Amino acid sequence: MSKGTIKKVAGPLVIAEGMRDANMFDVVRVSSQRLIGEIIEMHGDQASVQVYEETSGLGPGEPVESTGAPLSVELGPGLIGSIFDGIQRPLEEIMKVSGNNLQRGVEIPALDHKKKWHFTPLKKAGDSVTGGDIIGTVQETPIVVHKILVPHGLMGTIRSIKEGDYNIDETVAVVDTPNGSSQDLTLLQRWPVRVGRPYKQKLSPDMPLVTGQRVIDTLFPIAKGGVAAVPGPFGSGKTVVQHQLAKWAEADIVVYIGCGERGNEMTDVLNEFPELKDPKTGFSLMERTVLIANTSDMPVAAREASIYTGITIAEYFRDMGYSVALMADSTSRWAEALREMSGRLEEMPGEEGYPAYLGSRLAQFYERAGRVVTIGSEGREGALSVIGAVSPPGGDISEPVSQATLRIVKVFWSLDSDLAYKRHFPAVNWLTSYSLYVDTMEKWFNEHVDAHWMDLRARLMRLLQEEAELNEIVQLVGMDALSAPDRLKLEASRSIREDFLHQDAFHEVDTYTPLQKQFTMMQLVLDYYDKAVEALDQGASIEDLVKLPVREQIGRFKYVQEKNIQAEYEAVLKALSKQIDELLQKEDF
Template sequence: MSQGKIVKISGPLVVASGMQDADMYDVVRVGDLGLIGEIIEMREDMASIQVYEDTAGLGPGAPVVTTGAQLSVELGPGLIENIYDGIQRPLEVMYEAYGSNITRGVQAPSLDRDKKWEFKPTASAGDQVEAGDVLGTVQETAVVQQKIMVPVGVSGTIETIEEGSFTVEETICKVKEEDGTVRELTMMQKWPVRVARPYKEKLMPEMPLVTGQRVIDTFFPIAKGGVAAVPGPFGSGKTVVQHQLAKWADADVVVYIGCGERGNEMTDVLNEFPDLKDPRTGESLMKRTVLIANTSDMPVAAREASIYTGITIAEYFRDMGFSVALMADSTSRWAEALREMSGRLEEMPGEEGYPAYLASRLAQFYERAGRTISLGKEGRTGALSAIGAVSPPGGDISEPVSQATLRIVKVFWSLDAQLAYARHFPAINWLNSYSLYVDRLASWYEENVSKEFPKLREDAIRLLQEEAELQEIVQLVGVDALSFEDRIKLEACKSIREDYLHQNAFHEIDTYSSLNKQYLLIKLIMTYYNLSKDAISKGAPFNQLAAMPVREDIGRFKYVEEADTQKAYEDIINKLKDKISKLITEEGDEQ
């Protein structure tokens, strides 16, 4: 431990002298209150420290003591259902102890030290174990069973292992290493947040993270272990999109990071999630969720830590073999924290004042996502999918954070203010968005949904692109100048936009659409288009094709209960074919 003295204070940045024995990224205690901070720059014996709490009242000469350890998170039973701040302090515990305003300098253990967990060993005395091997399990919630793993850096022979109820600090196992050292293992391990947790092998993404959102799953899918960005201007629905993904994504565990978000939005999350019924288990959604709440009025330095805290917790569950979905809302607020701290450090500014290392920091964060084989003899396969919201000022995605993010991620869901103002939600612009996973996931969709599905997606995207070109002609000379074939194309695109891409997050049934339902709905729309195009070539009247009542049935199909979709699809398709064949026959009779 090293003790120094404050020589300069600049907002959340404190400079201390006499810190020659400290190391980069060491956690320090600042002032008489013991405010928590982290060393981010060293110059001779001068340490620049970002303080994660309000520095009001600090003065030169106040003591600074290093702990000799990096900023770390506690990993073990008790993470699920918990609500933490950016440096993994449990907010509910602090609220009960100190009230609604967090007292500066307070410390609270991240994991409850008194609660006992039922540990069931899966290993036995005499077994050879290495880092990542599972010692036993703890049923943390009704839906999450934690695997207690051998920490990194430990390997040897199990001397003793016990079954029963233990706190996270009590010894459950003793491992004798090759040099004769006996290591006592507990259910809790610590890990520095800035260091990615190791794994055996990184795998290529092969399956989609099914979200139940049609525009995402069909047109712009994200793979399990993939990374996605959701940039959009104020009011375009970034937070609702992330809430929907957190609620419905096909993930075993959800880690939601509110990084610099408005307090009322985080309040919505905290109020909604416990009441939401998990569609997979019927339990509360909180039974598989970890929330990190770092609102915009909290100290700016803690925003930077919150991102790393969240992804380290997510990696821990990934190592157990779970599929984890991480939501970061929003990385722009994190980048603003980087810019503020960089300015206070008097570093040379890059584009728009952001530090020159902005892109590399973003890459370090997103590269920690992936589908991996964990350490240990068993080699569990887990996936960590990261979805980051970006809030470009004025909706201009040419700004540095958006551009740096786009160079890293493989899925881009472009939220559009005009669509949002037109009440089209999710407001994902189908002409500007993209997914680089489409080709890789095509074989999975063919095997698990339908061989036709990738082709239907391709045809629908092409139609929407052609519609954009036709709309320019319509604006110049009017719709009457178009051929009937082009006009039926516009009608089909209207169905794709209004019946397929528009999805009501607050509707009991439409909020989630299974892949099978998505396939049947897009097939109905494309069947209508193909049959109508063929009918027009045979002389059927365009006005009657466009005004068929069965089109309303297609539009209402998304509100059909999941169990009734196949029957509803067959009824509509038969009605559609029957009506169009009658129109062709009537036209042929008239001629």
């Protein structure tokens, strides 16, 4: 164990000398208050330590002691429903000890080491096991079964395993290894946060993460195990979009990282998540959620570690075979922490003062997502999907963090403040957003929803793009200059925007739309357009076609319950045909 002394203090950065035996990324304890820090640079016997707690009052000559281990998280029963800070300190437990304000030097284990969990073995004595195998389960919450995994790198034969109530430090099984030694297995594992957990194989992103949000699932879908960015200015609805994804996305586990967000926003999340009802199970959403809260007034260095803490916990649940959705809100604040630490290290700045390695650090984070075959003899399939919010200053996505993120992610949901001011939510701009997963998932949509899914989607996108072009003409010369077919295109596009893309997060039916209903809604909007085009060719007036009463029914179709979809669709279609026929008869007459 390396021991040194403080030479210099610069905000959260402490320079310690006499640390020749320490290693990069070792966790250290600084001063007699035992503040937690991490070595991020070595020069001879001098170590640069980023301290994850407030450093005011520290001075030269105080002791610095290396623990000899990298920054790691505790993985085991007790993660679900917990609220941690950026370095996995349990905030609720700290509050019991130190009150509402985070005090320095508080040492509390991340998980409760005294609580007993009922362990049910799935293996028996004599069974061969290897790293990643499931030896048993713990019912962690009413809806999450925590699978106890053999640690990575261990293989052998189970000598003993027993059912019962244990805390996370007690031995539940003993494994005899090939070299003649034995290893005790507990419910607890530790894993360094900056190292991705291993897997056997990464699978192609060819199936969607269904979210029930129409603008996402239909126009800009994200793959299961995919990565997406949600950039948007203040007030454009980033947090509500992430809440909707946390609540409705086809994920077994949700990990939400509040990284450098305002304290009041994070308070809203912490208050709302326990009250959000999980639509799949009826329990609180917290029964399958891990929250990591690192607000903007917390020490800046811990913010840099928070996204690694979160993604390591997410990978752990992925290794159990679960589908995990990770929300990082926001990576811009994380990048600002990176910039501040880089400046204190006196590194050469890159664009806008961000470090030159900003792009590679972002890539290291996002590349840990994916749909994988896990290690171990069973070879389970698990998925980790990452959705990162980006908060560009002034909504300008030409700044470095947004641009570096766009080079990595394959889905870009561009939130637009103009749409938000018009009360159009989700405020995803359909002209500037994109998804590069569409082509790889075409086969899945055509097989699992309908063979015409991609054709209808393409027609919707074409109409929306033509609307943008026509709007430019309208602004120059007015609506009267447009031909009747062009006016009809504008009306069909308005129907797409208002009846299909606009979705009410707080309406009990409209908040979630299954894929089959999304397809039926696309059909309805395009049925109206196709029949109206035919009627126009046969002499119907554009004014009459715009004012058809059936359009009100098409607009209200989003509020139809799932069990009534087909019957209501046929009724609307019948009414549409009847009203257009009556219109044509009137014209003939």
